[in-house]
Amino acid sequence: MDKEEGAFLTISELAGELGLPQHILRYWETRFPQLRPLQRSGNRRYYRPADVALVRRINQLLNVEGFTVRGAQKALSDGPAVSERKDASTDLLSRLRSVRSMLARAIGEAES
Template structure:
């Protein structure tokens, strides 16, 4: 069952959405002061939409861009942690990086052949 847009997420729902263990989200709460989900009885955590967006951004900084925790903290504190916004494609155009994966796969194949020779 899908939740409505803007509904609070539990820690297990958010962890499974991001494919992360729950303890990582709890650890991030200790390292990123901006991340403060609601805690109800029994310390159940409920992530608001703003918390979910912040967790996604932290995940992107750490696991996609390769920042350290300290670097991600600084990026978020400086306001530089905002994801770049790509312009929307115009009618008939594809997204700017739509062909990126095939190009990267071709480069990888070239590198594999070069290493193998």
């Protein structure tokens, strides 16, 4: 069962999506101060959409691009590269268009 886009993910869901063990995500929380998922009773972690995006970026830096943890920390603290900002704005624009079309359909159905 897939969750809606924007839904919180548990640590097991996020780890499964990325193909990583859960302890790696917990380790990253100790090394990347920006990564702070919600913790509820029993220390259950819930990753917000911003946390999920950050974890994906950390995974990209460490496991795809070959950065060290220190290098990934520096890359994240320096801010996103220009190409990443363009990708993010393109993604946001496509999501906004999707929402606009959903609203237009809903209004059309309500008027019928």
